[in-house]
Amino acid sequence: MKQRRTRLIVFAAAAWAAVCAAGLSGQADVRPQAESPVRGLPVDPVYDEIASFLAGRPCRTAPYMEFQETDEYRAYAAALEEQWAAMESARLGPIRTWAEREIAESRAAAATLFYPFGGPDGLTPLVLYPGAAHYLLLGLEFVGRMPEFQASEAEKAARYILSVQDALEDFFKKSYFITKNMNAELADDKVDGVLPILCFFLKRSGYTISSVRRLEISEKGAAVESPYPGEQRKRRRPFGVRIAFFAEGTSVPRDMSYISCDLENKAFGEGTPLDLYLQGLPFETTFVKSASYLMHYREFSRIRELVLARSRYILQDDTGIPFRHFKPEKWDVRLYGTYAPPVADFKNLDQPDLQAAFEEPGRAKSLPFPIGYHWGTKKVALLSIVKK
Secondary structure, eight states: OHHHHHHHHHHHHHHHHHHHHTTOOSSOOOOOOSOOOBTTBOOOTTHHHHHHHHHTOOOOSTTHHHHTTSHHHHHHHHHHHHHHHHHIIIIIHHHHHHHHHHSHHHHHHOSEEEETTOTTOOHHHHHHOTTOSEEEEEESSOOOOOOOOOTTOHHHHHHHHHHHHHHHHHHHHHSSOOHHHHHHHSSTTSSOSSHHHHHHHHHHTTEEEEEEEEEEEOTTSOEEEEEOOOOOTTOOSSEEEEEEEEETTOOOOEEEEEEEOOOSTTTSOTTSHHHHHHHTOOOOEEEEOSOTTGGGSGGGHHHHHHHHHHOSEEEEETTSSOGGGSOTTTEEEEEEEOOOOOOGGGTTOOOHHHHHHHHSTTTEEOOOSOOSTTTTTTOOEEEEEEEO
């Protein structure tokens, strides 16, 4: 703790010296500007810059440029590069190669990618379905706010990037976020909610942030957007955020939405605002991983039935919808990897029928990447499912 405190003081002193040397007044120069069109698309000058700062990408405005000149930030950016390169080699690269070969049909058809129980994992759907126009993630975690720092807040910025490292540690290593750790790490004195993590993933993936908008769900299930000034922590669910973004050199706008919600039947009942909203949403592809086997329980039957009714394509690990729901007369199921019983936290949720299917000679194909709860043993069961 003493060593970290010393590093923060050094970061603050160096950043403040750089700001003073530049002749700045001590106030941040990051403020709303005229839209910067890139082939006709606007850029959010504040949130795109902050996302660059968090993602280890070059910044163009004060105080972020000065913060990036410190040894503390350089160490942070170097660690990100190392972790990202390791993840690219072990997971992201193999996922891309596999997806191009094995799920080409669903990738081509995926206009809207639905990711229930996805939480802040905006990266995996981007890699699996890079051509989707819309991504919709659902989770219990609150939306939160993007940080904004004044020139005099170098120490605060240093603490924040260290908390970003802590928040991403599980994901870099295991491909998913652990709920109990998120409860501690996505706190208002650290990384304040899901939004900064989503923007981090978008920026690290090479995208430009066009806008960030509050997403409300009306009583009749309509999506209502408004300016995003920041979230009130105790807002009534469901509510969320929509991030518009685009790839460099393109004129195609896309968006990633996250809705903070409870998908248990008692909250996600028939005719509730979220139910009406999802019933009217034209999604054709659903992705599920590391979902705590929730759709195995009758308390989550509503979201399970929605996915089965609305999806033409489903890609999931064994924590998604139980295998018994995919009757062969209605669904084609391709198996990848190796089935293993659930990890210790989810005992008694074995699927003997799925295990038997994996043991059929020649049925399951290899899976060249670890993902989900069995990341350590690499005994991962992945199912690519197509409605007939």
